Amino acid sequence: ESNRCRNKDKSDRATTDGCLDVLTIGTICKLIKKGYISEVNGCVATGKEASVYYGKLYSETEGEVHLALKIFRTSIQSFNDRDKYVAGDFRYRHRYNKSNPRQSIPTWTEKEFRNLKRLNAHGIRSPKCLFTKYDVVVMTFIGDNGWPAPTLKEVVLTQDKARELYRDVVIMMWKMYHKCKLIHADLSEFNMIYYQGKVWIIDVGQSVENNHCEATTFLKKDCTNVTEYFNRRGVATMRIKELFDFITDSSITDENMEECLDQLSKNSKYRSEITDIDQAEEDVFKQVFIPKKLHDVVDYERDIDEAKAGGDLYYKRLVGLKADLSGTVQQPEILEKKQEKEQ
Ligand code: ADP
Ligand code: MG
Structure with a gap:
């Protein structure tokens, strides 16, 4: 038993980033004693x-x-930044203590634990x-012989590989939204x-839960990061707004999702082929506030009038309205267009 604990002491000496404080060492020791962990390296x-x-x-x-x-590090700075993620999440509304970040750590680890479980559950x-204990979350290691696998930021990809991974990431985002009911909220090559x-x-x-009050803001950011990353790797991606619509469209289901994606990827363009008008629209989309629920819509009639006059109703897919606002959507618009062409 004592021998096992010494393993961990070694790792303590090896660290210079100051995140293993006395309490954390105590936690790890307990986990080792209970047999949840056998050894901890650097x-x-x-x-x-x-x-x-x-x-x-x-x-x-x-x-x-x-x-x-x-x-998790316990410095006050990094925890203050996290305010906005927890503040709107009903699961943690009673427990979040703004004035004492140390007390909120179990909330963070638990949040990571529960969210990761959901991803696991939906494949x-x-x-x-x-498992998780205080400021430690334990998961399987992704990598070989103690070397962590690289992040997407670090790898060099061929164009074909990048294209394949892009599609895969888009599907994972869709599943995360529809199956796990989550938005990653920090999705990027890191x-x-x-x-x-x-x-x-x-x-x-x-x-965050996909009904979090700032869900659309976080999702838009994720869509932007993913799109920009794969553009840089030479992939002709969907536009940010198309990706956002694809993920939130309530008429896209397990059955038609792949077909929609095929259709969308036919329309995708390389960044260099994108016109100034496309770019301007994309920039507007990045700026605009998208309400998550009809409740958040400030002036519905004004929005509809503007949309009928040729403007864009950014939240139409989220609430399930057709592009021409003629009714509610029964099937994905992208597939309707395809059928029209075929007829
Ligand atoms: P942070 O919230 O501090 O960004 P991350 O969960 O992103 O923490 O982890 C930090 C880094 O640790 C990641 O960039 C990745 O390189 C590595 N990492 C995280 N989880 C694993 C894992 N399960 N297997 C291997 N490496 C991991
Ligand atoms: Mg990270």
Whole structure:
């Protein structure tokens, strides 16, 4: 037992980022004593809010399991930034303590734990979530021999590979929204890892319910990051607004999702082929406020009048209205257009 604890002491000395404080060491020691973790090695990566340690568990049933221990930093600065994610999430409304960030840490780890569980449950490629204790979340390690797999930021991709990964990421975003009812809220090349030829999604501590009051703002940001990243890697992506509409369109289902995506990718253009008008529209879309619920619409009649006069009603897909506002959508517009062409 004492020998096991010493393993962890070694990792403590190896760290210079100051995130293993006495309390965290105590937590890890307890986890080792209880047999949840067998050993903890050094820090393998640091992110915006946490450091990740590599560890192992020797389990009788599963053999050697490689672990990633995500340990949240407790500095006040990084926690104040997180306000906006928790403030609108009803699951955590009673527990969030703004004046004492240390008290909110279990809320953060629990949030990451529960969100990751949802991704696991719906088959979205992500580390398998194992357990959480105080400021530590333990999940499976993505990588080999203690080396974490690179983030999308770090990998070099061929154009074909990038195209394949783009489609895959779009589908994962769609599933996350419709199946997990979550918006990642920090999706970018820094929070996607490339392992065994596929993309794995990580860092879901700040992810919000898709009915969060700022859900559309977060989703728009995710769509922007993903689009811009894959554009830089030479992929002819959908436009940001198309991606946003694809993800939120309530008439897109398991059955027609792939078909819609095929149709959309036929229309996709390389960034260099995008006209100034397209670009201007995209810029407006980035700026505009999109209400999540009809309740948030300030002046519905004004919006409808403007839309009928040729303007765009940005929230039409979210509330299930047709583009010409002639009624509610029964099937995805992109497929309707396709059928018209075929007739
Ligand atoms: P932060 O919230 O601080 O950004 P992340 O969850 O993004 O924390 O983790 C920080 C870094 O640790 C990631 O960029 C990634 O390189 C690495 N990492 C995180 N989780 C794992 C994992 N399960 N397996 C391997 N590496 C991981
Ligand atoms: Mg991160």
